Amino acid sequence: MIAIVLALGTLTAVPSIVMAVRNDMWPIVAVDVLSIVWLAALWRLPRLSYMARVVNFIAIVVFFSIALLVTVGYVAQIFLIAAPVFAVVLLGMRPALMAVAGSGLVILVLGLTGWARPELAGFPHEGAVAPILATLNYLLVGTAITVSCGTLLQKLLKSLDDVHQFADSLEDGKNALHAVNAELRLTAAAVAQLNDRVIIARATDGMDRPQPIIFANDACVRGTGYSREELLGQSMNLFVGPDTDSAEAARIVRAMAHGERVSGELLIYAKSGTPHWIELDISPFVDESGALTHWVSVGRDISERKKAATAIHRLAYYDVLTGLPNRRRLMEQLDARLLKAGNARGALLFIDLDHFKYVNDARGHAAGDDLLRNVAQVISRLVRGDDIVARLGGDEFVVLLTGIAGDEAAVAAAAMARARAIGAALAREVSIDSNHYSASASIGIALMLRRDQSADDLLREADTAMYRAKANGRNGVALFESTMRAEMEERLTLETDLANALKRGELAMHLQLQFDADARPAGAELLMRWRRADGKMVPPDVFIPVAESTGLIAPLGDWALHQACLAWRQLAEAGHAMPLSVNVSPSQFGQAGFVGSVQRLLSDHGMPPDQLILEVTEGIAVGDRDGTIARMRELADMGIRFSIDDFGTGYSNLAYLKRMPLYELKIDKSFIREAPGDADGTAIVNSILAMAAHLRLRVVAEGVETQEQAQYLMANGAPHMQGYLFARPMPLADVLAELAGLDEAIAGGAVQGQTA
């Protein structure tokens, strides 16, 4: 502003100075020059503060005005008004009003002193009236102009302020919009990146009309195989396929029709037609007025979870080897059938392969498995419609025949015919891995006749009939008859009684001495005896299979080992320490911790490991052969010895036998019984003895009952002998007495006579 005033001032000052010089008005020249120089100085001194510049500037204006008033006359008073105007602009209202008052005072003083007298028409030239009136006029107009300027300026500033504020708020709004925009982009990016499938569909009136998809994220595009363009505008029904559960889909649509959030699991289809399971959550989206505008569907692929659940279900309900329903599934299905059967007739067939363990022994477990799979297929091919085939375990299969019409006799006849057909089909030779097999089976039949028959009853009846078929010589069919019920109940009682026999102390351990070629006691086999509470003895060949089938064999086996340790101590204390043989069943041997528990027992009782002989059967290596052999080696490394019991009755795989750390073979009594009279029996015994010699194994011949048998054995390898000829199984006390008697006899030299 100073520059402008300086320029304008210089512009007007030049003609003024020229005129003043021409007319010799040198004070005017001085005033003009001084004002211009002052202004120029002010312009060129930028380091002056704002206030100093303003005060100097207003001072120049006042000086210039006063000088003009004095030199030119009262007419120059107009210049004085510039001071408050500049003041109001540059300093504000209050300094401006002070400037008005100050310049009014200047006019009054100049007027009264006569330096610049106002000439007012009608008023005397002299006196104070004209200066006072002129001053008042000036004050009035000056104040009006100053206040107007000030107010105008304030309004202007306020407006400017408002404009600024508005601009600021506009800026804030813009920033906020940017933030919202960024957030939206972030959310969209996050949704796009989600592994869950997100679909947004526009809600249209009525679920019968399609709800068009307006958004589908990348996961949805990837998972369904449709491009985004193919998805947009389509209805979510696009994913429904032939195996989609229509009831579940309808439930979801119903909930949507009510505007409700809904979740569920659905089998949906990709564009390629591949089905997969989706866990869905569909939520309604409403606008501010509460109106439903969109559906947001979030889906997660749960195919893997479903697959795992199906696998778990299969494991729980189906047999892994054959794929047939297992016992649990069979029992559930049986229960369900019996419930809704009403008067419908049916029959349950219990099929057990004959001597299946020979296949395992002779051809190996894998061949046994193949045969079981083949049996499953053969039986499955022979059933119809609603019939059920299941594998109970081992070599046991069950068939439920349904829909048989007629009275009891007709149902029985039909069931017998079907059972025989199955038996005949199984007997047909099959070739597995270039080996030929044919299976024979014993089949028991129970008829569904009574309404009160439970699944357990039916199965037990069929099982009992199957036992009868086995007892009748195997490879046959037997129908359950009410007379067998007593037998079945007897078996049931046997199971429960056996479970209690140990606790009640009904079991006893007898020892049967074994003799060497010089007829000296060389060891003893421990044999379990069970006298029931009613005093009746139960033979081991009756209760041992029961113990095996019920799992009681494990605690019984532990008990037997414990008894062996106790017996050995007593024998040793009586001066007759000798190796004791204990039978171990495959299931007991296969128990985790068996090795450790044997080791503990021996050390607890101070029995040397080489005094314990574990008698196992050839079937011990069925299943995990390598594991069994490794376990045998572990025990053998401790010093424990192994004997193969009933040798010759199974189809032993000699290659495996050779890998076992064996000490002894026991020739089964059935072969000894036939020697030396029967040529076949004798040949078998001879070859076992030769093989044992070849393998450097000790041999014990079981069941030696006659002098002829003993002499024959003495003449053919002279194995150890066990049998009634020498000693019967007896309680330990009797054995101790017998041994004491033998000692005396040997001392008396009478032993020769006994063995001659």
Ligand SMILES: Nc1nc2c(ncn2[C@@H]2O[C@H](COP(=O)(O)OP(=O)(O)OP(=O)(O)O)[C@@H](O)[C@H]2O)c(=O)[nH]1
């Ligand atoms: N290969 C194979 N064998 C099995 C399986 N489960 C059980 N076994 C064997 O199947 C055999 C069943 O034998 P049992 O039914 O008791 O006796 P068996 O030899 O068939 O004789 P009988 O039934 O008296 O005619 C046992 O030796 C088991 O070890 C399996 O999954 N695979």
